[in-house]
Amino acid sequence: MKIFLIALAAIVLPMQLLAQHTLSGRVRNADTNEPLAGATVVLQGANTATATGSGGTFSFPNLPDGTYTLKVTYLGFEQQQVRINLPQGEQVQIQLRPQAMQTGEVVVSATRASEKTGTTFTNVTKQEITERNFGQDLPYLLEQMPSVVVTSDAGAGVGYTGIRIRGSDITRINVTVNGIPINDSESHGTFFVNMPDLASSIEDLQVQRGVGTSTNGAGAFGASMNIRTIGVNREAYAEAVNAFGSYNTWRHSVSFGSGLLNDKFTIDGRLSKISSDGYIDRASSDLKSYYLAAGYHGKTGMLKFVTFSGREKTYQAWDGVPEDKLETDRTYNGFTYENETDNYQQDHYQLHYSKDLLPRLNLGGAFHFTRGRGYYEQYKYNQKLANYGIAPVVLGDTTISRSDLIRQKWLDNYFYGATYALNYTDVAGKLNATLGGAWNKYDGDHFGEVIWARYASDSELGQRYYFNNALKTDFNIFGKVNYQLTERLGVFGDLQYRTIDYSIEGVDDDNRNVTQEADFSFVNPKAGVTYQLTEGQTAYASYAVGNREPSRSDFTDKPQNTQAGAADPKAETLYNLEAGYRLRGNRQTTRYNVDANIYYMDYNNQLVLTGQLNDVGSPLRTNIKDSYRAGVELAGLVNFNDVVELSSNVTFSRNKIRNYTEYLYVYDADYNVEDVVETNYKETDISFSPAVVSAHKLEVQPVKGFRAAILYKTVGKQYLDNTASEDRKIDAYQVADLRLRYTLKPSFMREVELAVLVNNLFNKKYVANGYTWSEQYTGDSNRYDYNYYYPQATRNFLLSLGVKF
Template sequence: MKKLTTFRLSVTGYLLLVIGYRLFSSSRKQLSFIAIFSLLTVYCSLITANAQDSTSIRQLNEVVVSATRANQKTGMAFTNVYQKDIKKVNLGQDMPFLLNQLPSVVVSSDAGAGVGYTGIRIRGTDPTRINVTLNGVPYNDSESQGTYWVNMPDFASSAQSIQVQRGVGTSTNGAGAFGASININTLGYEQDAYGETNFTVGSFNTLKTNVLASTGLLNNHFVVDARLSKLSSDGYIDRASSDLKSFYVSAGYYGKNNFIRFNAFSGKEKTYQAWEGVPESLLKTDRTFNPYTYDNQVDDYQQDHYQLISSFKLNNNWTFNPILHYTKGRGFYEQFKPEDKYSNYGLPNVVIGTTTLKKTDIIRRKWLDNDFYGATYSFDYQSNKKFSANIGGAWNKYDGDHFGEIIWAKNASTADMRYRWYESNALKTDFNIYTKGYYQVSEALNFFADLQYRTVAYDMKGTGDKRQDITQKSDYKFFNPKFGVNYQVSKTTSVYASYAVGNKEPSRQDFVDNAPKAPLAENLQDLEVGYRLAGAKLSFDANFYYMNYKNQLVLTGQVNGVGEAIRVNVPKSYRAGLELSATVKLAEKWKLAANTTFSQNKIKNFTETVVNYDGDADKINKYAKTDISFSPNLICGGQLIYTPAKNVELAWMTKYVSKQFMDNTSDDNRSLDAFFVNDIRASYSIKPKIVKELTFSLLVNNIFNHLYESNGYTYSYIYDKQVTTENFYYPQAGTNFLLAVKVRL
């Protein structure tokens, strides 16, 4: 046993050194020296330290994320996903695909196979409405308010738990939640030291390799976790390749009633652009068509995150949880633009002899260079079993530069080959404070209240990519109250209800796309009523929701020049639905988990503008009680799990999504067909003497080779007196597989 322990410690030390070397070889040398020193110091301590389990440490970790999480007494709809469940499906696909089986979820991939640019919608709401936090720190991009999972590849390998709240949810930090919140926690720890490597190979030359290591808990005080990952894939769509790298390092010190933990993680992505989609005319004959052929038509971006997380027990009643954070992002889109007008870039025409050239081939880059930093905090109060409270908030600042460069032109009209045709800066300050309280009226009855005040200040200066002036200042002040009640009918059943108000500011792109008219802030009133049953063999949840919007920004169906969806305000709209989910133990070795969402998603009055390129007036179409785009009326998911032996698990997974409209006209000619996809998952684990665990996993997606599209866009225009509608789709891969091996030391 002593030799085996020494072997494991040696491997752990080796993996820590590998990750340290990766850090040192990057440009972040100051962090690298600190990280390497910490890793080596802890490894030396590992040889002599004896770790012991500590329940108080786990409780401290949970306190930090509990401030923004819902619980059984909140009166809201949510789902918890734990590490053991994440590991089963984490074979290489991005985070949205790992959450695909949750209620009301629809996922999509630009490249078609779940690697690279991926997206998630919950209750029909797009990613700009889904608040994402990492250990309570905002992750949504401050300007677009979207979440780019491609910037944090393989982050799921560091996640301890994920909570998905549907609806407005509880008060949180960062972007307003208008459909859901995703709260990711990485603060768990394992008592014993370990080293682990995972290797995945799959269709479309998909490869994933990572190494993970942990010191375990040293002397009941210290812990260091680390991960280094690399993913690559050619993608289902032609040339939709992905080259993704990431690392994660976390070092913590735990006292009896406090802890401090430093997290550093980074993602580097280079993906070939596939955001233009496949034209409808080619969908049946060339599903993998990609119009881009220029070798370096890529998105190249890196994002570095630093978090200083701590928790201090002030006395028997109060705990203080402060967090400091900083994120650095920089990168560009590179594009080849054939026969583009000089005038689009503010450049003079080129005169060659007697010939005047108004167009030329160019290669351009659109750059982002941004800093995001701030602090979040919470005070937790626990007086007795009847009353508990939480006071928290955050102050965050975003400073982002946007600029476009021409790096090559076939016929240059300027000697400056780094010519900038637009340049702008955006400052955004986000402040919020909230207080939450739970009061246990009786053994069965509990009341919940949550009051949040949030301010947002925009300050934009400069020009957009169409050389339009986007200089403006906007300030918003929001009050977001939430109330809930929970009644425990019996030991296994409860009923609940909640009413929540959410307000949300427009994104930077909303200002740019709707210029010169400024978009309005949005308001949402969310009513949730539910029933829960938690039995030994059967668990069942039923949740009714009614989300009433004022000035909701809805997708028009069109996209801008970099594939981002264009949105406009509509005065009145709503989403109403019933979410059902159940887990049943059918027999000793069989378990069934299923969920269904029935919904209606309507805009009471919608005005469509069809651009007229003939020079006449645009065509105006009015619609009454029309469907909101990308909001299916029926979503079903399910898993049938069979465990023939303790170390073997087989699962059949299904997903059905009904028809979706790509704009707000309810026109069947501008829709996505319903799809029904089936996957199979299998895993087999053994524990040989030389390693702790050896696991083989297989995931076969879309086993019946169903040809479907989960996303798309549309636009209409008038030219030569004819109305033309152009539809573009994002086809998803047919039958494909991922085969993985895990070795844990």
């Protein structure tokens, strides 16, 4: 009998072992297809639970045959239950639909694109932002995205940085934070130096290329960037990150969150300090910031207060490096005065409210207030005292009419308003409609003061030599509709009406009276279609119209020696066609994405530099009737079991101006304009628009917790002006970075991560930005070009240590 039992056990036990299975899967956002880390997965049949990892993955090992129920929950998303039969269903993909009202992101979602809007966009998750964040400005965290080119005045990504998408600079990229406009109302620019380390408080962001969907603020004329700050964290947390790197770069950041208190209240905060000496001589940065949010989350409503602020002091490196010094002194900075600095502080306050009005109808709204003030200080040589309202100094028979002096140019402004969105979804889920909009007001003072002069004469302390005030009211209302005609075919419509009332009163820094008013009214229609070819495969197309008013300098710099109205700048119009294909797939342990997109951006009255000057010598932008951008964007990603991931994107584009006229001024011996040479081009390249841009990443995880990635970026040749001249260009460049991260999860804390980023691994000498101007002289047939460049840092590193509790 004993022998029989042993034999039976020897037969049955291996059979039982063979019957054990591992149930694994991935949880994703149904709208964006992004993995959801931290979702709770309960296996009810086995009475066990787990949380999804960084890639949204989970697994339950050693399960016998049988039927199980998976219950998946994630804050801000609808709960889902899935029945699983083992062994047939060992791999499962779960899509959770956002439940916007739990986190109150109604205004944010109203201005974002989805898989059903037929537009071109890229989503960036919190995990991806964290991986890339070593303290550099936000543009550098987006460098691997399609059609993106970034640059840094100081050369190392800290301080003043810039970003171009499809050749369009930041003044043509609409930026919102939680649905609130961030672009400066007058210049249209966004200065990320005023929001240092904001990336540490971002939940996710979406970049739409082209006109995109209707949003708040200045019209998107090349792209839009929709940023959402920290969402709802279920568990309490505390984090600290310290980083050190080349050029005496330091980053210190502390974050905390209360988790859900009484299942209703949350508090999140952050303090950051970033400093760097910069790669360019004296191009130092001293940046400080904070973020604080407190929210109440009820069953049908949410109230949340968000405030963040940044203060920056950067030594000016705006002038760049003259071309003749690039080879011999590429870190040259022409500013030598010890306090040639830019100083600015910007405080943001937002109050968000959302409410379920009906089971399928919800309302979101926000009030916002932004306070900005600051100045940049300059040492100026041999200035005319009369230009500063200072009388000449008379010493006996000598009259002194010029003096060295130190001046400050100030901005002191207020920006406030409200945004709203009303969203409806029908019972069948076929129709989604949104009514949204915003009313915003800008009130800004521009003034200059002389704080020291070698010959002060009758000047007062803080001698004010110019002052003007600008008022701008921006109102928009839009309606959006997504409708699923069939199971596979969906259509999208979007119509926005926007008005601008802009006035300036006073004198500008060149002593010209710039008092004037301008009003604009725009209608911006958009339409799109999507078609699901198969599961995971979608084709789309859209057509959109965008209009944008001129910026402040187009008004203040316009010539005053022409007849009234003759030189008024016109609004710009963009007609944008997008069409593409998306593939999202999973096969056992392999995940893959493919995106292919073609675009045509047809501009009417685009404002560009032509070489023309106004009556005091300032460069003018002129409306060009006909110009366009056309291109193909290809992107792909493949991930093998979270061990190897390869991603790549490339853009091929053609960026042209038709019937362009360049103006070259000819000066006499006293530097008076004697003549203007006009050169006509039937078709020429748009400046700063490379024909080829690509980004590639290979990341491996040879052992659990350790990741190594090679990042490779290529940017084609760029022209400094619109003449396509080889004498005025930025050479093509290729640059590689190395990123290493090692994560531990000891018992006494949630996580410890040690990371290193080696920028410009192969020590390339390259420039990413620049500018030029040209002139000619009487009796000399030579053309003189003055090219200035912004060299980027050679090989450098950043080392980071982060701890999470």
